[in-house]
Structure formats: structure tokens, C-alpha cells
Amino acid sequence: MSRMDLGVVNGLVYREGVFEKTNLYVKGGVITRIGNEVLDADSVYDAAGKWVLPGLIDPHVHFKLGVGATVSRDDFTTGSQLAAFGGVTTIIDFLDPADTLEGMEEAFERRKEDARGCHVDYSFHPTIKGFRDPLDELGRFLVARGMPSVKLFTTYGSTGRRTGDRLLADLFRESEKSKFTVL
DSSP states (O other): OOOEEEEEEEEEEEETTEEEEEEEEEETTEEEEEESOOOOEEEEEEOTTOEEOOOEEEOOOOTTOEETTEEOSOOHHHHHHHHHHTTEEEEEEEOOOBSSHHHHHHHHHHHHHHGGGOSSEEEEEOBBSSOOSOHHHHHHHHHHTTOOEEBOBSSOGGGTOBOOHHHHHHHHHHHHHHTOEEO
């Protein structure tokens, strides 16, 4: 076996509902081996007496969220620092609502720029408001950008964000075909 990038040894690794004393090895950012064998690694951390837990995912954050004249307190830099301190290694924020793919692409590019200072992995939930483009194109858009979900509202009709029943039903059908989740 080739040399590992990182070895976390002697830790209490949480697996399938129990802690077990074992070693964990990482190569190329991926856990490649969990077991009692001792492997060569560029960096070794002795986790004796410590818990080794998987990183958590927070799928609903609002960093640098603007609502009227107010903007949320945390941006991607401060919010992701706080997330990391709490063991959260991935956050999923939201794109501004869009009614076309072009608008969604613009929102995606703006949010990627906002996320430049992020300290953890991140993704986005695109948000629709009365979507006008073909839904099969929406599915391809989401999958191509690694965003397997779309957020919608069944309220907020006065702001144009409410998704009507017909579009909602069409979205559910397309989500099954294109393999994305409707939130």
C-alpha cells in the first residue's frame, strides 16, 4: 500500500453507532483505511483517549442573507469559522430566488464570490420563484453544478415567490427523472 497523507491513530473512532479503538488513514483527502494496522503516513496524529467523529453537514444556513435593508450577521468567513468550531465541515446555503436558468446562474456566480472566504466545504440550494424555463433543463443545471436540490416556497405570494400547484407537481415529476430533491 502506498504512503498515506495522514494517519489518525489510537483514537476512538465512531462507526455504525459505537466507538472502537482503531486507526484511520487519509490519502488525497479521502479516508482510505480504517483498521488496527499501522501504515506509513506523512503526518501522524495520536488521538489516544479522544473521539474521532465524522464531520457534520449543516444543510440550512443563511450567510450574508439580505432581507430588505438588513443583512444577516454572519458571512461565509465568520459563519464557517463558527461552524468548524462546532464540528460542521460542510454547509449548504441558498441562492437568491430566480425564475429562469439565466437568473439562477447569475445568483450562483454571486454566491460563489460571497463564499470565497469560506473555511469549510460548501454547496448551495438554488431557490425558484415561478420558474419559467423547461424543467428538464433545470435538472441538468442542478446536476452539472453539484447542487442536487431546489428550494421553493408555498407561501409569500405577495413577493412572487409562491410556487403554484401545477408547477409544484411538475417539479416533483422532474425531480424523480433528473434525480434532484425538492425542498
